[in-house]
Amino acid sequence: METVKSIFKNNIRQYAMLIALVVIMAFFQIATKGVLLLPMNVSNLILQNSYVLILAVGMTLCILTGGNIDLSVGSVCAFIGGIMGIFVINMKMNVGLAVLLCLLVGGIIGIWQGFWIAYVRIPAFIVTLAGMLIFRGLTITMLEGLTLSPFPDSFTNLSAGYIPDLFGGFGTKLNILTLFIGVIISIIYIYLEVKKRAERKKYDFEVTPGYLFIIQLVLVLAAINVLSYWLAVYKGIPIILALIGILILAYSIFTIKTVPGRYLYAMGGNEKAAKLSGINTNKVLFFSYVNMAVLAALAGITFTSRLNAASPQAGVNFELDAIAACFIGGASAYGGIGTVVGGVIGALVMGVLNNGMSILGIGSDMQMTIKGLVLLVAVAFDVLSKSKSK
Numbered sequence: 001m002e003t004v005k006s007i008f009k010n011n012i013r014q015y016a017m018l019i020a021l022v023v024i025m026a027f028f029q030i031a032t033k034g035v036l037l038l039p040m041n042v043s044n045l046i047l048q049n050s051y052v053l054i055l056a057v058g059m060t061l062c063i064l065t066g067g068n069i070d071l072s073v074g075s076v077c078a079f080i081g082g083i084m085g086i087f088v089i090n091m092k093m094n095v096g097l098a099v100l101l102c103l104l105v106g107g108i109i110g111i112w113q114g115f116w117i118a119y120v121r122i123p124a125f126i127v128t129l130a131g132m133l134i135f136r137g138l139t140i141t142m143l144e145g146l147t148l149s150p151f152p153d154s155f156t157n158l159s160a161g162y163i164p165d166l167f168g169g170f171g172t173k174l175n176i177l178t179l180f181i182g183v184i185i186s187i188i189y190i191y192l193e194v195k196k197r198a199e200r201k202k203y204d205f206e207v208t209p210g211y212l213f214i215i216q217l218v219l220v221l222a223a224i225n226v227l228s229y230w231l232a233v234y235k236g237i238p239i240i241l242a243l244i245g246i247l248i249l250a251y252s253i254f255t256i257k258t259v260p261g262r263y264l265y266a267m268g269g270n271e272k273a274a275k276l277s278g279i280n281t282n283k284v285l286f287f288s289y290v291n292m293a294v295l296a297a298l299a300g301i302t303f304t305s306r307l308n309a310a311s312p313q314a315g316v317n318f319e320l321d322a323i324a325a326c327f328i329g330g331a332s333a334y335g336g337i338g339t340v341v342g343g344v345i346g347a348l349v350m351g352v353l354n355n356g357m358s359i360l361g362i363g364s365d366m367q368m369t370i371k372g373l374v375l376l377v378a379v380a381f382d383v384l385s386k387s388k389s390k
Contacts, residue, residue, distance in 0.1 A: 016381070017330055017342065021349050028356030035359050036352070039234040042227070047159060047306065049351035050240045051077065051299040055322035056329070056343035057251050058295035061288045063326050064255075064264040066271060066335035068117075068124040068285075070292045072131030074318035076109055077300030078311070079135040084301060085148035085310025088155060095155045099301055106297025109135070110290030118286035132319070140312045149309035159306035162235045163242060175236035182228025186221050193217060240302055247295075251340045264288065268335030324371065325350050328378040349374070 028036045035041060055073055062068050080102050087098035109131070116127045150156075167176035193213075200207045208216065231237055255261040263284045266274040275281050299318070304310055329346025331338030350371065357367045 017328060017345050017349065017378075021345055021352065024349060024352050024356070028352060028359070032356060032359045036356055037230070039230045041355070041359075042230045043234045043238060045351055045355050046241050047238055048355065049347060050159060050244060050306070051303040051318065052321045052325055052347045052350060053244050053344055054247065054295055054299040054302065055318060056325040056347040057247055057340055058292040059322040059326045060329075060331055060338055060340050060343040061251070061255070061264060062124070062292050063323075063331045063333075064268045064335055064338055065285050065288050066268045067333050068288075068335070069128070069319075069323050070113075070131075070289065070296075071125065071128040071319050072109075072113065072135060073292065073296040073299070073322060074315035074320075075132045075135035075139065076106065076293060076296040077303055077315035077318055078139045078313070079109075079142075080106060080297045080300035081304035081307075081310045081314050082139045082142045082148075082312065084155075084304050085151075086142065088151055089148045089310070095152065102301055103294055103297050106294045106300075107290060109297070110293025113293065114286040114289035117289055118282045124289070136312075143310065143312045145312055147309050147311045151305065151308055156305050156308050157239065159238075159240050159302050161239045163237045163239060165236055173233070175232040175234075178228050178232040178236045181237065182225050182232075185228075186224050189220060189224065190217060243302075248340060248344055255340055260284070260287070265336050268332075268337070270336075321347075321350060324375045327375060333379055333383065346378075 025036065059070060059073070062070050083105060084098055084102050087093040087101065088095060113127050113131050116122045117124045163177065165175045165177045167180070193216075197207055197213060207213070231241075255264060263274070263279050266277065266279055267281050267284050271281050274284075300315065303314060303318075307314065325346035326338065326343045327333065327346065328349050329338070329342035329344065331342060331346075353371060353374065354367065357370065362370075
């Protein structure tokens with residue numbers, strides 16, 4: 001029992017948010033009389049919140065460096081969407097080439113903002129606030145206050161398309177490829193968890209008791225396969241979900257398994273100590289904002305694809321959704337604590353809240369109030385738990 005208490009205490013934020021997500025889903029499933037977890041609604045939930053999931057990945061890295069945030073991501077999304085509209089609709093450019101150029105523009109925006117933040121040391125809040133105003137103004141000027149639409153199907157399929165079933169369903173209505181991928185992911189997960197546990201035991205590190213480890217495996221495997229079944233019943237795996245899955249995996253490996261990724265945590269934990277250890281903190285901070293801008297460009301592309309229009313009003317409050325998702329998902333307001341998966345869980349909490357309240361017919365004013373309270377409680381939990389540990 002002491003081991004169990006110790007493990008829960010050391011991971012209280014992650015476990016608490018995961019439990020909160022399950023409770024919120026159960027509540028809305030009952031309140032909406034089963035509508036929330038209908039296969040079609042689950043698929044729509046993923047598509048509707050794809051931009052928040054992408055932004056949350058990048059925002060997590062910014063917050064890790066010391067509680068820094070990027071207020072410009074919503075305006076950058078709108079700006080990139082406007083450029084995409086001009087390239088594809090006005091200039092009839094190839095969609096693939098337009099996407100690459102937009103990501104390049106996102107990188108240039110990141111270099112611009114990262115320079116002022118990392119090397120001139122203007123506070124990130126001020127630089128990104130300026131960016132929010134600059135890129136919103138440029139978007140309105142570029143589009144002349146008008147909305148560009150429609151985009152070709154080859155572009156809208158990015159956010160509305162599904163991976164085709166290579167097995168043809170074998171005469172059933174199920175997407176067999178989706179079920180097969182769910183099984184493959186389950187096998188990989190089991191292998192990685194067993195390997196990780198064996199390595200920890202080899203070096204006499206603390207591990208979860210055997211029965212808890214088995215319970216954890218069963219719950220995660222159940223979640224993976226239930227989700228794959230829900231998606232298989234509808235249309236299969238959305239293309240955007242596959243892209244987000246790759247991003248989550250890549251950034252999780254980067255932050256946990258690589259030296260540059262650990263530098264983010266070191267800088268957020270204590271920048272002066274990180275500097276004395278030989279870490280180029282300017283470079284780390286610069287990278288985090290270049291990366292954030294590129295992911296904001298990607299989010300802008302996916303949102304424009306879903307909207308099927310480039311609008312000067314797109315991206316409003318996107319930065320607030322992304323920041324809230326990270327803090328709700330366990331990132332510390334002081335930096336140095338948080339995970340990419342935690343940010344994704346936070347984004348899912350926000351998404352389920354939005355979707356569930358919309359199904360129940362709750363007004364947008366009340367939705368904002370509830371989301372604000374959830375964010376306040378999450379950050380208060382972080383502050384209180386940190387003060388208790390001291």
